[in-house]
Amino acid sequence: xxxxxxxxxxxxxxxxxxxxxxxxxxxxxxxxxxxxxxxxxxxxxxxxxxxxxxxxxxxxxxxxxxxxxxxxxxxxxxxxxxxxxxxxxxxxxxxxxxxxxxxxxxxxxxxxxxxxxxxxxxxxxxxxxxxxxxxxxxxxxxxxxxxxxxxxxxxxxxxxxxxxxxxxxxxxxxxxxxxxxxxxxxxxxxxxxxxxxxxxxxxxxxxxxxxxxxxxxxxxxxxxxxxxxxxxxxxxxxxxxxxxxxxxxxxxxxxxxxxxxxxxxxxxxxxxxxxxxxxxxxxxxxxxxxxxxxxxxxxxxxxxxxxxxxxxxxxxxxxxxxxxxxxxxxxxxxxxxxxxxxxxxxxxxxxxxxxxxxxxxxxxxxxxxxxxxxxxxxxxxxxxxxxxxxxxxxxxxxxxxxxxxxxxxxxx
Amino acid sequence: xxxxxxxxxxxxxxxxxxxxxxxxxxxxxxxxxxxxxxxxxxxxxxxxxxxxxxxxxxxxxxxxxxxxxxxxxxxxxxxxxxxxxxxxxxxxxxxxxxxxxxxxxxxxxxxxxxxxxxxxxxxxxxxxxxx
Numbered sequence: 001x002x003x004x005x006x007x008x009x010x011x012x013x014x015x016x017x018x019x020x021x022x023x024x025x026x027x028x029x030x031x032x033x034x035x036x037x038x039x040x041x042x043x044x045x046x047x048x049x050x051x052x053x054x055x056x057x058x059x060x061x062x063x064x065x066x067x068x069x070x071x072x073x074x075x076x077x078x079x080x081x082x083x084x085x086x087x088x089x090x091x092x093x094x095x096x097x098x099x100x101x102x103x104x105x106x107x108x109x110x111x112x113x114x115x116x117x118x119x120x121x122x123x124x125x126x127x128x129x130x131x132x133x134x135x136x137x138x139x140x141x142x143x144x145x146x147x148x149x150x151x152x153x154x155x156x157x158x159x160x161x162x163x164x165x166x167x168x169x170x171x172x173x174x175x176x177x178x179x180x181x182x183x184x185x186x187x188x189x190x191x192x193x194x195x196x197x198x199x200x201x202x203x204x205x206x207x208x209x210x211x212x213x214x215x216x217x218x219x220x221x222x223x224x225x226x227x228x229x230x231x232x233x234x235x236x237x238x239x240x241x242x243x244x245x246x247x248x249x250x251x252x253x254x255x256x257x258x259x260x261x262x263x264x265x266x267x268x269x270x271x272x273x274x275x276x277x278x279x280x281x282x283x284x285x286x287x288x289x290x291x292x293x294x295x296x297x298x299x300x301x302x303x304x305x306x307x308x309x310x311x312x313x314x315x316x317x318x319x320x321x322x323x324x325x326x327x328x329x330x331x332x333x334x335x336x337x338x339x340x341x342x343x344x345x346x347x348x349x350x351x352x353x354x355x356x357x358x359x360x361x362x363x364x365x366x367x368x369x370x371x372x373x374x375x376x377x378x379x380x381x382x383x384x385x386x387x388x389x390x391x392x393x394x395x396x397x398x399x400x401x402x403x404x405x406x407x408x409x410x411x412x
Numbered sequence: 413x414x415x416x417x418x419x420x421x422x423x424x425x426x427x428x429x430x431x432x433x434x435x436x437x438x439x440x441x442x443x444x445x446x447x448x449x450x451x452x453x454x455x456x457x458x459x460x461x462x463x464x465x466x467x468x469x470x471x472x473x474x475x476x477x478x479x480x481x482x483x484x485x486x487x488x489x490x491x492x493x494x495x496x497x498x499x500x501x502x503x504x505x506x507x508x509x510x511x512x513x514x515x516x517x518x519x520x521x522x523x524x525x526x527x528x529x530x531x532x533x534x535x536x537x538x539x540x541x542x543x
Contacts, residue, residue, distance in 0.1 A: 199501045199502075199522055199523055200429050200432050200501045200522055201429075201431070201432075202523060203432065203435075203501075203522040203523045203525060204429070204431045204432045204435050206523070206526075207432075207435040207436075207438075207439065207525065207526070207527070208435055208438075210526060210527055211435075211438055211439075211527070214527070217438070223438075227438070230431050230434060230435070233431055234431050237431075282450075283474075
């Protein structure tokens with residue numbers, strides 16, 4: 001005999017109203033999932049409940065939250081699993097509506113042995129699955145599993161859909177709120193970086209102008225010329241900082257257009273290390289260069305790739321303890337530039353983030369040559385826009401090696 | 413008692429930003445003899461070797477920062493009472509408190525520094541040490 005839900009429709013509607021009123025963007029995601037799940041679970045008299053997200057590109061599902069599921073489902077599905085193992089998720093997502101199976105034993109869609117085993121594991125005989133949709137984006141499904149075969153009334157389907165919509169909207173709002181909080185934090189971070197980077201040069205400009213105005217100092221032609229030279233130097237530095245920020249803007253707005261030409265990678269490396277020579281001397285470190293005897297030609301925009309190299313080698317000089325080694329080699333049809341230092345290294349936990357915009361590793365945050373957290377982001381974009389790859393290996397306390405690889409042109 | 417090599421008082425400036433260091437030097441010369449150091453390590457070495465009457469130091473510097481320099485100076489009986497002016501480019505409350513705790517004579521935000529104000533501060537500090 002097919003049974004129906006335990007609570008009256010009126011009670012269910014009241015519960016939906018109550019739960020929706022409780023939602024707040026400041027409520028943690030886990031708490032919202034728990035609140036919805038326990039309410040729905042008891043209102044519908046379900047055996048178990050699952051909240052799934054669906055990845056259409058990979059055709060995989062992930063269990064976001066489970067209530068009274070079997071241990072097997074709980075342990076397997078927090079990692080992506082093929083969507084065919086849980087057909088109820090995709091069926092709900094695709095239909096855009098409540099999707100039900102009144103008896104799973106009779107349904108050929110659930111005949112896959114793996115699926116059968118998982119369903120039996122949680123003693124499920126009937127399922128109702130509703131899509132999770134926020135605005136136009138359907139990102140998963142909410143599935144209610146029942147221990148007995150069961151009919152689902154139109155009202156119940158509509159109500160489950162109502163719950164799912166409220167949940168989806170809440171999750172969407174939380175995500176938007178979190179993004180906003182992060183972007184506010186990033187904004188204030190940018191302001192403090194800008195303030196720090198610009199403060200000393202601006203103080204230098206102001207002070208030098210004060211000296212120029214002072215007849216007893218600025219009146220002397222020699223001193224005057226020296227001060228003007230200082231002003232120019234500081235102005236150039238400031239221009240460099242501003243350019244860094246504008247480059248990021250250009251990347252973000254997709255305005256970056258490389259102008260590729262045939263370039264000898266060895267010449268490019270030599271030019272960049274030459275430009276860094278004064279900087280190297282200031283840091284009192286050794287820089288070794290290993291270049292191949294024959295030209296190694298790559299087809300790139302020399303200005304952009306030169307900037308990326310300047311950033312990578314400049315960082316190595318900045319953070320190394322004693323030496324930097326720059327080696328250019330031909331490896332599997334690629335020109336690979338390896339930049340190795342014996343400096344601070346990047347903490348393992350932070351390594352996945354270092355190419356992110358405005359990210360600064362914790363162990364360089366107090367470094368005197370304040371990093372804007374933009375250099376590596378820009379470098380990676382420049383390298384990739386030129387058909388290359390940029391990656392690194394690093395051990396904290398022992399140093400890092402950055403690699404830039406570009407397709408090599410066969411010798412003419 | 414250590415005496416400077418001439419009657420002109422000696423000021424040691426510890427600052428890794430070359431242009432700013434040069435500016436401070438221009439502010440102070442010829443009224444003071446200026447010693448330059450690009451980081452805390454070099455600053456400490458010059459402080460102990462040259463016995464300046466006053467030190468001006470930046471905070472964020474390679475090898476040894478200004479706070480660590482100040483700590484080492486305070487720990488050394490020879491320099492424990494030496495006037496030290498700390499120049500701040502950040503609004504970091506930690507640096508500010510550390511400098512206060514370590515008895516910095518004056519803490520100056522870099523952007524507020526002018527020649528007249530700096531000369532006045534140094535004059536006052538030297539007058540205090542003379543008495």
